[in-house]
Amino acid sequence: MHTKGVIRTLLAGTAAIVSIGTMTGTASAQTPGPAGTAAGTTITNTAQASYTVNGVQQSATSNAATFVVDRKVNLTVTTNQPANTQVAIGQAAAVTTFKVTNNTNGTQDFLLSTSQTPIQGLFTGDNFDVSNIHVYVDSNGNGTYDAGVDVGTYINELAADQSAVVFIVADIPNQQTAALAGITLIAQVAAGGDAAAQGTPLVPSILANDDNAVDVVFADNDSDGLGLDVANNGQGRASLGYEITTRNVAxxxxxxxxxxxxxxxxxxxxxxxxxxxxxxxxxxxxxxxxxxxxxxxxxxxxxxxxxxxxxxxxxxxxxxxxxxxxxxxxxxxxxxxxxxxxxxxxxxxxxxxxxxxxxxxxxxxxxxxxxxxxxx
Ligand SMILES: [Ca+2]
Ligand SMILES: [Ca+2]
Ligand SMILES: [Ca+2]
Ligand SMILES: [Ca+2]
CATH class of the missing domain: 2.60.40.740 (Immunoglobulin-like)
Structure with a gap:
């Protein structure tokens, strides 16, 4: 814990300091979730000194040492379906489902994008690309893609420790040799705080800590472990495949x-x-x-x-x-x-x-x- 209290009171006489340091924070009394104390929370600390002078109990209080909690940016992106999506050649609007969890100690927006670069080892046999790719957030929270209802293209104001379901919707080409296409969802942490707007991507603070400012620290991992993502870049990703299973129609x-x-x-x-x-x-x-x-x-x-x-x-x-x-x-x-x-x-x-x-x-x-x- 940051301690910066300075006892300014001069102690006189035969003083004996009995105790120092009583934390009094102004943070919410609620226990924070796994993401920790909310960014921007003010933490104040004053120290007390109690002593006796000629046998009489006295006390002194320090000034308040105050700082705000900084933003520890983290997220996880996972698949949200048990297996690859089974599709037919020529199928339109085929859906893969992902989940983005905000592990940041604050409410954030998340920008969403995709990649069709095969992740080596994960999508051996990737031999085609899907087209007409769209990314949508599960606006009505039922876990299922609802065309025309789930229309949000970024995650807006996701609270700490909360998750959102995200869909990639794409067309399968009419290509007889098609077998497997890997698709990757990339989520990028962006500023929250404006429910009416898409936040801009966060950037980590590179200067020394400012006690009065919410500095930004990236604490995300290398989500694919394979080099296409890296640790501490404010991004996470996960991949799924579109697998061709239908080659004819009735x-x-x-x-x-x-x-x-x-x-x-x-x-x-x-x-x-x-x-x-x-x-x-x-x-x-x-x-x-x-x-x-x-x-x-x-x-x-x-x-x-x-x-x-x-x-x-x-x-x-x-x-x-x-x-x-x-x-x-x-x-x-x-x-x-x-x-x-x-x-x-x-x-x-x-x-x-x-x-x-x-x-x-x-x-x-x-x-x-x-x-x-x-x-x-
Ligand atoms: Ca839905
Ligand atoms: Ca927003
Ligand atoms: Ca700070
Ligand atoms: Ca990362």
Whole structure:
């Protein structure tokens, strides 16, 4: 303990000092947490002297020796999930979860960033990078990433000995060789005290201690033990992996036909007589949530004894219970671009093959395509 009390009172007569040094601090009576007494706490010490003069009890009090507690900056960053995040190729918004604990004896902000530099030994086999990386704080404190709710990008005003959950959200590339991507969360201690603003990174005090100022001392460790972080830099980090486990999706195609009209009754209860127009409906479904299927090509050779109805291909319609209930965009038979959509369709008169192309079929979605033939 810092002792600077000076007994200024001159002692006279036959004095005998009986006791010296009674601490009287102005700090809160509460027992501090593991981070210790809060930075900025004023600690005051006065000394007492008691003595007798000619048998009469006397006393003297020193001046107060006062200093403020300095800021001992420390933090820990850990993973907050039991294993790597299992993902599929092409998966969007894949989440890894971390925890940042403030071991500083004061309320701090924490700035958050990421690194994809593989930590040697930890991520052997890291062979791809994720993209569209975002870091979010678990604003509603439920430990789960809630898109649109957990939107804070830095930890704001985290009290001493308290923790915050942080998510890294990233897209997995559409790359068949992808297997493992390590991702690192880096937390940097920043100034607290302004709930409305992001603090600037703390810097350690390099001058001699000022009793009246809260000096800053970095006391963090080398969090990865591998050289990418170092001790006493005000930063901590932890790493997790994105591991590819899904290389295919559950994609199904269903097909149905319906007679649209016949040459006798028109559209009223039409029958499949020669000359009737029949619409075929193809519904493609991707049942694997979160994983898109790309460049979905639907092909269908028109049946014997029918003739393709030119310009009848539609793509992007709505299918229900295996039937087309709403036709989509009308395609050009030559495969050229269709306004307002990325779908394309074509008919090859030589092979009698109808093709519909759906560039992206997102997980959990269905797209219908249709074309018509006339019964010969
Ligand atoms: Ca949440
Ligand atoms: Ca703040
Ligand atoms: Ca100080
Ligand atoms: Ca460190």
């Amino acid at each position: 994609l199904t195609v269903s097909k149905s036909s319906v007679v649209i009209s016949d040459p006798v009754t028109g559209i009223v209860l039409p029958k499949a007589i020669p000359g009737a127009i029949v619409q075929y409906c193809l519904i493609v479904n991707n049942a694997t949530l979160l994983v898109p299927a790309n460049n979905v090509n639907l092909t269908d050779t028109i049946p014997t004894n029918t003739t393709y109805v030119p310009g009848s291909i539609t793509i992007g319609g709505l299918g229900l219970a295996g039937a087309c209930v709403l036709n989509g965009f009308t395609a050009n038979d030559d495969g050229s671009a269709i306004p307002l959509t990325t779908y394309t369709g074509s008919y090859n008169a030589g092979t009698k093959k109808v093709t519909a192309t759906i560039p992206v079929l997102i997980g959990g979605a269905s797209v219908a395509a249709s074309f018509r033939v006339t019964v010969n």
